[in-house]
Amino acid sequence: MKKDHAQLSADFNANEPRVNWHDETLWWIRQKRDKAANTLPEWEELREAASAVKYHTLSNLSEYLQQFEANAHRNGITVHWAADAAEHNHIVCTILKEQGIKRIVKSKSMLTEECHLNPYLAENGIEVIDTDLGERIVQLADEPPSHIVLPCIHKKKEEIGELFHEHLGTAKGEADPQVLTAAARLHLRETFLTRRGALTGVNFAIAETGEFVVCTNEGNADMGAHLADVHIACMGIEKLIPLRQHLGIYLRLLTRSATGQPQTTYSSHFRSPRPGQQMHIVLVDNGRSTQLGREEFRNSLKCIRCGACMNTCPVYRRSGGHSYHTAIAGPIGAILAPNLDMKQYADLPFASTLCGSCSNVCPVKIDIHDQLYKWRQVLMKDGQGGAMKTASMKVMNFTLSSPGVYRTAGKAGRWFLRNVPFVVNNPLNPWYKQRDMPEAPQQSFGEWYKQNRKQ
């Protein structure tokens, strides 16, 4: 059986100094986000506006999608529709094969991670080089990204040095970030110049103009798209916004939330192919319509993939992105993944204390922690809790629904704790493993009250 979030987190926590390092690194980014947010007195109004525009868009999604398709078509872009991951992968592969392209560059796209495009193309004889530095690093390590904005945040610079030594021929033991980045740049530059196909993600697609915007800090999307004969942009259907003027709201929020920068270094608008170039957009559903139909979870589609909920999540910081065993980790991943597969991701909505910090940092005001709670209800009603958990919950309900049973059980429990503590003070009790049990008092509050106050 595959390990669940709790087991994967326990593995991650076997190395406590590493957990501390991971936690501190992400907390530092969270603090940068706070600083950036506080430079804008209108921050909370911006979040409200961003949320409202997305709500409106999602409520009228089919119309905006058709408007976008028509305008993109007018701009000379070929628009494809993919119902699911398989169709998306097939479309991309077919475009490349028709052009005889066997090697492509790809800038960051979480959608292609979600669809497992890289292995699919590899099976079909097409090599993909990820050009986002973080993604390139995890690609060399043959790992999935652990964070949607910072794909290799789980790796220390020494480990990256080791990888580069092995794959790019840097000196053994070289761990200076500047030297390593220079080596990666050299290696990628050669790649950019020789690839005829470029794939990018999409941060925002504008219905009004039929254009799309790709945000990167490294300029790698532009470099790929500008040099290639064929540019394929893959986007989830929820990436749409109605008007170009709405972009200002999101561009101000996105990177401040993500890394604490005022803007991404590059916010590139793609509107039409240059002469001789082909430009394709693949609009992907892959469960999004289903989620749109789940009223309680619809808001999750507002997500602009800033990763702020991951950086702030005290669980994510101490369990690492891979513990979520899905392309999009953290709190947002935990409310998106069960929509795709309830059985496989039944553990994720429970990987939270429901502290609510995620909802507070979310730039589009997704009620993430409330949705985690709601997913728990849906999953348990669907039978994903198993017979044992359901049975123990029924016992708990029986005890707590009857004051007499509750009082007797409480008294007995405290008696056992005082007189035969080894019943609970043993390794079978997960509380006791690293924590002492509370002391059991002689009297409950109820018993004290009966003795000390007139009834």
Add this chain to the structure above:
Amino acid sequence: MRVGLFIPCYVDQFYPNAGIATLQLLEKLGVEVVYPANQTCCGQPMANSGYEHLTEGCNRLFVDQFGDFDYIVSPSGSCVLHVKDHLHLHDREAEATVVRSKVWEITAFLTDVLKVEKLPGRFPHKVGLHQSCHGQRGLKLASMSELVAPKFSKPLQLLNMVEGLELIPLKREDECCGFGGTFCVTEEAVSVKMGKDRVEDHLEHGAEYITGTDMSCLMHMEGILRRKNSNVKVMHIAEILNAGS
């Protein structure tokens, strides 16, 4: 004003002193307080585990026990939040709605309803305030570090009235302690790590006591403190507000 005292199940069983302090504090402030004897639990342990559909028995009991009071007051932000957000009864929804609207966490009740401006207490110790998430972010007992908004804190406002109390600063003012209900056992590794980190922040800043509005967070941190043989104690905020008078 008649107040029904709602003492959460685990406080009743393990931390009666927090309940006694809440009662005495309210009595001292001239409030008529009654503890309905047949109360048990708000149902949150089941609901947070995904079994809200099994909480009808708890909900019915709660409405029966507390329906008649002007206010329902409790020394737990988390349990109060659960009642506020999730207490429903399909056949008595009007009554449930009233109950949801009149349940109060103790510190908010003191600052917002009783509008307490001074307290007679004395507690000459270094105290760290743990912001329990459900009270802070759920009931909005205090401003939150994520939001761009004016700063305030109801628990702090009250602690500042206690003579001799020295509040210690924290590196992370409102990070979760990792208790999280059943999370503390189902996700044991992360829960404990979160608890250790939170406790460390208080220890590094010289706390003699860690206090807060939820005994559950404090129970979790107490378990960690005692395992490392620390002398630092946890104490519910009502016990501090009620101390030395």
